[in-house]
Amino acid sequence: MSNGARVRRLVAVTGVATLALAGCSSGGTSSSDTATGDGGSGGESVALEFQQWWEPELPDGAFRGLMDKFEEENPGITVELLSGPYSSTKEQVVAGAAAGTMADVVGLDGAWVSDFAKQGAIADLSSIMKDVGYDDSQLASQVQVGGATYMIPVVNFVYPMFTNDALLEKAGVSAPPSTRTEFADAAKKITALDDNTYGWVLPLSLEAPNGVQNDVMSWTWASGGSMLKDGQPALTDNPAVTGTVDYIQGLWDDGVIAPGSFTMKEQDKVEEFTNGRVGMMIDSLAHVNTIREANPDLTFSISAIPAEDGYAGERGIPYASWGIGVAANSAHPAEAFKLIEFLMSESTNSELSSIAHAFPGNTEAVPDFVKDDELFGAAFDIYKAGYPANEFTGLPVAEQLMRDFGEQFQKALDGQQSMQDALTAAQKAWEAEF
Amino acid sequence: MSTSQTSPRAATPTVTEPAARRARSRARLRRRLTPYGFLSPTGVLLIVLMATPIVMVVGYSLMDQVITNKNPAFVGFDNYAEVLSDPVFYTAVRNTLVFTISSVIAHFAIGLGFALMLNSPYLSNRTKAGFRMLYILPWLFTVAIIAVLWRLLLNPNGVINYILGSTGLTDGRTEWLSGTGTALAAVTFINIWSGYPFFMISLLAGLQGIPRDLYEAAKVDGAGVWAQFRNVTLPQLRPIIISMALLDFIWTTQQFALIWMTTGGGPINVTEVLSTFTYKLAFTQYEFSVASASAVLVLLMSMVLAFFYVRHQKARD
Secondary structure: OOHHHHHHHHHHHHHHHHHHHHHHHHHHHHHHHHHHOHHHHOOOOEEEEEEEOHHHHOOOOHHHHHHHHHHHHOOOEEEEEEEOOHHHHHHHHHHHHHHOOOOOEEEEOHHHHHHHHHHOOEOOHHHHHHHHOOOHHHEOOOEEEOOEEEEEEEEEEEOOEEEEHHHHHHOOOOOOOOEHHHHHHHHHHHHOOOOOOEEEOOOOOOOOOOHHHHHHHHHHHHOOOOOEEOOEEOOOOOHHHHHHHHHHHHHHHOOOEOOOHHHOOHHHHHHHHHOOOEEEEEOOHHHHHHHHHHOOOOOEEEEOOOEOOOOOOOOEEOEEEEEEEEEOOOOOHHHHHHHHHHHHOHHHHHHHHHHHOOEEOEOOOOOOHHHHOHHHHHHHHHHHHOEEOOOOOOOOOHHHHHHHHHHHHHHHHOOOOOHHHHHHHHHHHHHHHO | OOOOOOOHHHHHHHHHHHHHHHHHHHHHHHHHHHHHHHHHHHHHHHHHHHHHHHHHHHHHHOEOOOOOOOOOOEOOOHHHHHHHOOHHHHHHHHHHHHHHHHHHHHHHHHHHHHHHHHOOOOOOHHHHHHHHHHHHHHHHOOHHHHHHHHHHHHOOOOHHHHHHHHOOOOOOOOOOOOOOOOHHHHHHHHHHHHHHHHHHHHHHHHHHOOOHHHHHHHHHOOOOHHHHHHHHHHHHHHHHHHHHHHHHHHHHHOOOHHHHHHOOOOOOOOOOOHHHHHHHHHHOOOOHHHHHHHHHHHHHHHHHHHHHHHHHHHHHO
């Protein structure tokens, strides 16, 4: 091979290598450009990015329809929806916050707020509301960290008790239980029906540990109890929590809980109930339609979570929210807040809660399904009679707190330690996180 | 080449000799650089995709609260001390070893057994083709499908419990994946099921490459089936077995998806392995610095295995 040919080959090879490198680096640049949005140039039109998991969970085109309405009402602002499943939204927001490429408006879960606020990823909405002169009196709740609002719950999904009417009737239980004693009694009767039915289902997977919140702590809140004292963990020397864990231990020892708890997740729980293998579960109203579609023959009722015997106060009902926040690095916080204002307005909030089968975050809004559907009507009554309770919302590393608790709780149920030791160990783990 | 018209004899040596030398050295340089030019795309990719992330993670492991804190501080080996003082880390190391060693041994034993069967002259080609298809199936499924499939099969209300219960072998109520006594064995079993075909295929290829005359010679010497297996088959397969075992060992120590999708490291910490331990630190506790330290420790352990693999490959060459 001649020298000239060698040189040409060398140049070609180096060129390919340079292209590969340029390709990699230009990929990085373009992604950050996109994330900054068109509005960065300060032109007339502002493009907002809205990252959430809501669009895929709503009927096709429903959420886009609401955004189109917003764009009509606010000429010059366009909304680009970045949609993904719930679990990946969180990771994307973490990564986006670290890389400074977060969408302008983000869907939030109450459990994430403290971490994102501490990370400086999401903006202080209190000051934005003050700047734009927003009246927050219609907001049902706000999630605050250090006295400042970081998330506004747009719609809430409550977690009442579901009961399988046919199984209860077969077991000779005339009405859904309303106290712990009645519940334990009903659970025993349902379990006694045959080898494949159980009274209750308790998902305690450590991979998705929200069972600790929805299926364990909910018992404490339903009796007006709390797992915190002055904002600090209070798992020990707390009769409300001790009462709950001892009660569940009792149900466990009686063998009325469906097997497989330690690795069971929320969807497994719903499946067990849908297939008619368990008589009672605590679950999100969001699953009513899923259950109806999967098993149209199943008749079930919704009632408040049973409280301690003799408790007559207001019952806390666990809830999960589709919350909303603004990225701290958004170039258009005022426009971003306009979108929040739109979603929280009485009419939009009613519409969104109607299509999501959730309860509104605006105190004035009333979703249609409450009037049309008996089950949801009953749930709305329970919601109004009690108070939304979810003490994990806004706590630091909320999911890890659930996991810490779940781990100790599993050890106690497994007989490796006493329930008292489990609470002491969980308290210690929680204190370290706080 | 005629540069001067007046006195070519006097001028040429003084002007052209250094130029020719320069041209020669340039050509030498080009010759020396050409291989690097060919290597440069791979080199660039390695730097961008391997070296940079590794250096970044090592850097993260020496800082405090990276990613979640905009101005992380240098903390030296504090994160390593945190990982090494966490009892769950040792549980994860122990579980990883149990999971890996059992998987590799079983992959080898089952893979070899099936490969011998598929190589057997006693079966017709059609039967062998049928079995070959059947045995390779687990390898064709992606991890997500394997996880869902086995979660359903091993569910307390699942098929396995039904069969075991109705035949009276168990009470039919075993919580395979959620019982503290059975979960690690169950995920190891799933991993064995999904991984043996790779061994089987490689060993089958090895078996088919063993010259027939070796067996004939052994027969002439009076060797029985077992003696032929021990003195011909195994020595001939030895290089493949060692390479496969080392590779499988490295891959299995890094198994994450299967465990995450079946048990999530639970119940309690019974199936926690190094990969799930590190993942949880990063993506549920947002302790990216501590997770980086844990990842670096895993990297060091993997490098020990990689060292043995490379040494073995070199010895073969």
